[in-house]
Each structure stands twice: as C-alpha cells, then as structure tokens.
Amino acid sequence: MSEEDVRSGLRDAVADEPPLHFDPDELVATARSQVRRRALVAAGLATVAIAVAAVAVPAMVGRDGSGTTPVADRPASSTPSPSPSTSAVPSPRPDQWPPPGVEPVTRTVDELRQRGKEMGEHLRGSLPATLPSATDFVHGEFGGEAEGEYYPEQTSINAAISFTIDGRRYSIVVTSWLPGSTGSPAETCVANCHRLPDQAAGALYDQTEDYDQGVIETVFHFRDTGAMVSVAAYNYDMTSGAMPTYHQSLPVSLDQLVAIATDPELEL
Amino acid sequence: MRQADEESFRRFAVAHAGKLRRSAYLLCGDWHFAEDLMQNTLIKIYRSWSRVQKDESLANYGRTVLLRTWLDEKRRPWRRSEQTAAAVPDRSDDARGPGDSPERLWAQDLVHQGLLRLPPRQRAVLVLRYFEQLSVAEAAAVMRCTEGTVKSQTARGLDALRASVSHLVGRVAS
Numbered sequence: 001m002s003e004e005d006v007r008s009g010l011r012d013a014v015a016d017e018p019p020l021h022f023d024p025d026e027l028v029a030t031a032r033s034q035v036r037r038r039a040l041v042a043a044g045l046a047t048v049a050i051a052v053a054a055v056a057v058p059a060m061v062g063r064d065g066s067g068t069t070p071v072a073d074r075p076a077s078s079t080p081s082p083s084p085s086t087s088a089v090p091s092p093r094p095d096q097w098p099p100p101g102v103e104p105v106t107r108t109v110d111e112l113r114q115r116g117k118e119m120g121e122h123l124r125g126s127l128p129a130t131l132p133s134a135t136d137f138v139h140g141e142f143g144g145e146a147e148g149e150y151y152p153e154q155t156s157i158n159a160a161i162s163f164t165i166d167g168r169r170y171s172i173v174v175t176s177w178l179p180g181s182t183g184s185p186a187e188t189c190v191a192n193c194h195r196l197p198d199q200a201a202g203a204l205y206d207q208t209e210d211y212d213q214g215v216i217e218t219v220f221h222f223r224d225t226g227a228m229v230s231v232a233a234y235n236y237d238m239t240s241g242a243m244p245t246y247h248q249s250l251p252v253s254l255d256q257l258v259a260i261a262t263d264p265e266l267e268l
Numbered sequence: 269m270r271q272a273d274e275e276s277f278r279r280f281a282v283a284h285a286g287k288l289r290r291s292a293y294l295l296c297g298d299w300h301f302a303e304d305l306m307q308n309t310l311i312k313i314y315r316s317w318s319r320v321q322k323d324e325s326l327a328n329y330g331r332t333v334l335l336r337t338w339l340d341e342k343r344r345p346w347r348r349s350e351q352t353a354a355a356v357p358d359r360s361d362d363a364r365g366p367g368d369s370p371e372r373l374w375a376q377d378l379v380h381q382g383l384l385r386l387p388p389r390q391r392a393v394l395v396l397r398y399f400e401q402l403s404v405a406e407a408a409a410v411m412r413c414t415e416g417t418v419k420s421q422t423a424r425g426l427d428a429l430r431a432s433v434s435h436l437v438g439r440v441a442s
Contacts, residue, residue: 001379001430003398009379010399014290018299022285024278027307031314032269146387153417 097184102226104180107268109150115176115268116142116150116157122265123174127161130259131252134163134170140239155181157268162239163251169237170251174260176268179226188228189220196254200262201225206254213246219254221261227268231260269318277317281310284327288334294395295338297384305341309334331400331410335392342388382432390425397422 098104107115120142127137141148142159150157158175182188185195189205196204202223209216218232233252236244260266269277288309292302312333313320320329383391389411396407397418404422408415 001433003426006379006394006398006426006429010294010383010395013377013380013383014293017286017290017293020286020289020303022282024281024285027281027310028274028278028314030307031311034311035315149387151387151389152420153413 097222098180098182098226099224102180105178105226106153106155107178109152109154112144112150112154112157112268116159119157119174119176119266120159122263123159123161126263126265127163127260130256131163131165134165134251136164138162138239160239162237165251168247168251169240169245170247171234171236171238172252172260173232173234173238174266175230175232176266177228177230178268179223182222182228185220185222189218196258199258200264202262204258204261206257214244215246215250217250217252217254217257219257219261221258223267225267229261229263229266231257233257269314273318273321276321277314280313280321280326280330284330285310287327288330291331291395291400292334292338294380294383294399295335295388295391297380301341305334305337309337312337325406325409328402328406328410331396331402332412335410338392339388378433378436379429381436382429385432386425386428390421390428393418393421394425394429 120139124137124139128134138161140160140162142157143149144151144154144157147159156175156177158173160171160173162169162171164170185193185203185205189207192208192210193205196206196219198204200221200223202221202225205220205222207218207220209218213235215235216232218230220228220230222228233250235248235250236246238244285306289299289302289306292305292309293299296302296305309330313330320326323329383394386394392411393407396402396410397404402410404415404418408418411418
C-alpha cells in the first residue's frame with residue numbers, strides 16, 4: 001500500500017459525508033451562555049472566598065501563631081480575587097506558567113517506564129493508607145496512550161486504579177506531567193474550576209465535570225518545579241470496559257484527592 | 269466579545285466547520301461523534317477568539333484544539349469502551365460510488381478501518397499528513413511535538429496501517 005493509496009483511502013472515507021446542518025448563530029449562542037455561566041461561577045466562588053476570608057482573618061488576630069487552619073495560614077494566596085474577565089479560572093500562581101526559569105524537561109522511554117514502575121509501587125503502598133475505607137485495589141500499570149505503553153517524547157504518564165467501597169466499585173486516574181509540559185491552570189482546569197487553598201509548593205485547582213450520571217472530580221497540583229500532577233476521581237469504575245454503573249457519590253473526599261495530588265513521590 | 273470579533277468568529281466557524289468535522293470523522297469513525305467534536309472545538313476557539321484571531325496559523329490552531337478535544341474525549345470511559353471501528357464488510361459495497369469499481373472502494377474502506385485500529389497519535393499524524401496534506405513542520409506545530417517525532421510516528425503509523433489492513437484482508441478472506 002503506497003502513500004498515495006493512503007491519501008485516496010482517507011479522501012474517499014469522507015466521500016459519503018452526511019449533510020452538515022451548521023448554524024453559526026446557534027453555536028455562538030451556546031458559546032456565549034457557557035462563557036456567562038463560567039463567569040457567574042467565578043463570581044460566586046470569589047464571593048464565598050471573600051466571605052470565608054472575612055471570617056477567618058479577624059479570627060486569627062491575637063493568636064500566637066499555633067494551630068492555624070490552612071486557609072488562615074495563607075489568606076491572601078488562597079483567596080481567588082474577583083476578576084473582571086469572563087474566565088472562570090483565577091489567575092494562576094505563579095502568574096506565568098510554567099514558572100520563570102523552568103525549561104521543558106524530556107525523558108527517554110526507558111526513563112518514563114522506570115518512573116512509572118516506581119510510582120506504581122509507591123501508590124500500591126500509599127493508597128490503602130490514604131483511602132482507608134477502600135479495599136480490593138486493582139492497580140493499572142502506568143503508561144501513555146495505553147496501559148504499560150510509552151512513546152518517544154511522551155510528556156506525561158498515567159495510571160488508573162479501581163477499588164471497592166461499601167461493595168461498590170470506583171476508580172481514580174493519577175497523571176503526572178514533566179516540568180514545563182502542561183498548559184497554564186486556566187488552559188488546563190476548564191470545567192467548573194476553582195482554586196483551592198495552598199497546601200504544598202505550588203497551586204491547587206479543583207474541577208468537577210458532570211455528565212448526566214457520570215461525575216469526575218479532578219484536583220490539579222501545579223508545582224513550583226513546573227511539573228503537574230492530577231488525580232481524577234470517578235463515581236464509577238472506568239476501568240471495567242463495560243457500560244459504567246454510576247453511584248450517588250464520589251469515592252474520594254477533596255482532602256484525599258489533594259493528599260494524592262500533592263504527594264512528592266508522584267513527580268515525574 | 270465585541271460584535272466585530274463575533275462576526276469574524278462566525279466567518280471562521282462557517283469556513284472551517286465542514287473541514288473540522290471531516291477530520292474528526294477520520295479520527296473517531298463516527299459522524300455523530302465527529303459533529304460533537306467539531307462543535308466543542310469551535311466553542312473552545314470562541315472562548316479564546318480575542319487572543320487567537322490574529323494568529324496567522326489559525327486553521328492549524330483549530331486542528332490543535334480538535335486533536336486535544338478528541339484525545340480528552342477518548343479518556344472518558346464511555347469512549348474508551350466504545351468500538352469505533354465498524355465491522356469490515358465481507359464483500360464490496362456495490363451501491364457506493366458509481367465512478368469507481370466496487371473492489372477499489374472496498375479497499376479504500378479498509379484504509380479507514382485500518383486507521384481506526386491504530387493508537388491515537390499515529391492515527392492523528394496520518395490524518396494530518398495524508399488527509400490535511402500538512403508538511404512535517406505544520407503537523408509538528410499542530411501536535412505540539414518535534415518534527416522528528418512526526419517523522420517517526422508517520423513511519424510507524426504507515427507500517428501499522430499496512431499491517432492492520434493486511435490483517436483485515438486476511439480476516440475477511442478466511
């Protein structure tokens with residue numbers, strides 16, 4: 001089969017294209033409403049954050065510095081400032097992403113495979129402690145496009161882990177990106193996104209995607225090193241290969257997601 | 269968005285909707301899914317229109333967004349578990365394409381069916397190079413990788429496509 005055969009094969013594959021009923025006005029209306037909704041969510045979250053800070057900061061006055069809450073520790077950095085822009089995502093911290101001075105890092109396939117093995121081993125040991133009510137863990141191998149498979153110039157590795165809580169199967173996906181290889185928080189965290197109080201060297205964002213019955217909550221940890229780790233929790237077992245059985249709630253709390261996302265052992 | 273910007277976005281959307289949907293179809297193998305991908309891609313472009321509209325390689329930016337949108341969708345479980353590659357017909361489709369022999373059209377169906385069995389990035393690079401007719405440099409810009417990666421993925425993709433088509437032909441013949 002020649003390259004010309006490929007060209008003509010692909011050309012002819014779309015020859016039976018069904019009619020396109022494309023209405024640009026409808027598309028613009030949909031896009032506008034999404035932008036408006038994101039702006040409203042951003043404004044709402046900013047209002048809540050300001051209210052929290054208004055209560056937390058006065059409460060700190062007179063304290064001796066011990067026993068402060070994470071929010072009170074860093075009231076300024078944990079409070080998204082209200083933005084006049086239409087973006088739902090607050091300005092990333094650091095303001096420039098990747099952080100100044102961070103050069104994109106590359107790894108060979110062998111290096112990625114080795115790190116994947118190490119991270120897999122680490123998660124086998126750490127997850128039962130982080131998720132104490134979970135049992136019957138099934139750890140997928142780290143990989144790229146497919147489990148255990150890597151390719152040259154790959155910039156992230158990911159693994160899916162499923163487990164049982166109260167007799168129901170759930171799953172999470174852990175993904176680790178090389179320094180300098182991801183877009184900014186505003187480009188990455190795009191659905192119902194809000195910034196969390198800082199708990200480690202970097203910035204934390206939380207995203208919730210709601211697809212009728214399927215819910216995916218993802219915490220992104222943009223690290224000061226320029227690397228990024230995300231953990232996505234599913235209200236079903238996304239590894240089963242069958243039609244999902246959805247459950248009422250997510251299996252992992254926000255604190256647990258943050259604990260995994262900020263784990264220093266998961267840096268690529 | 270200012271009215272003038274919105275007008276220029278409308279013009280861009282009208283000019284590129286069909287092309288984006290065709291590329292999406294080659295990537296995913298389903299016209300309905302391809303239409304969703306096209307719509308989502310254009311909505312994402314709308315959100316960043318004021319920033320990207322002056323970009324000289326706006327069409328390639330659209331291809332990049334489409335590619336990301338597709339790859340993101342593939343991560344979703346109902347996409348992972350779906351069978352995108354339709355069953356290969358066990359004989360040629362006589363009803364299709366009056367200008368070509370049924371045997372030739374059947375062989376060309378195999379190219380797309382073979383393509384749908386490749387890993388996502390190999391699939392993408394073959395669509396960009398042989399359907400979109402992009403240069404190596406342009407494909408690298410769209411895929412956000414080096415030209416060397418495009419060349420190696422293209423070579424591997426072509427080998428895999430040939431193997432996939434041979435496998436399909438063998439399966440039908442047996």
